[in-house]
Amino acid sequence: MSYVKAENILPFELIEQIQSYIDGASIYIPKKEENKSPWGTKTTTRLELEQRNIAIYKRYLQGKNYKILAVEFYLSEKSIQRIVLEQRRKYGNKSE
Structure with missing residues (x-):
């Protein structure tokens, strides 16, 4: 501004x-x-967060638990749970 x-x-x-x-x-x-832009359209932040969330979900599907993922990604276990739930709703329970 x-x-x-x-x-x-x-x-x-x-x-x-x-x-x-x-x-x-x-x-x-x-x-x-x-004239307003949606959040994250002027930077790569939105894309980076989406890629991080997909990586979290893939690791979860590979068997890593919330506690391990929280440590790996420097997030709370509650945040990891929220991300996994969002990704599950978005992509289903596929382990690709």
Whole structure:
């Protein structure tokens, strides 16, 4: 998020009107809903997490238990359980 000077983009009358509500402070104007990007689309984080979750599920299907997976992936056992359940719902109980 970058800051933009109001004088450079807004009409003087609008600035005066905004100043009647909030004078000399910074405000955040959110994007319109239609201009918002879904989470994880600007970076590779979403893909990396999906790949990690698939790897966790594959290791679980190979016989590793929640405790071992939690240590391997630096997550809580509860997080591993949640990931396994999500992957099971998504892909079924296949051991490919």
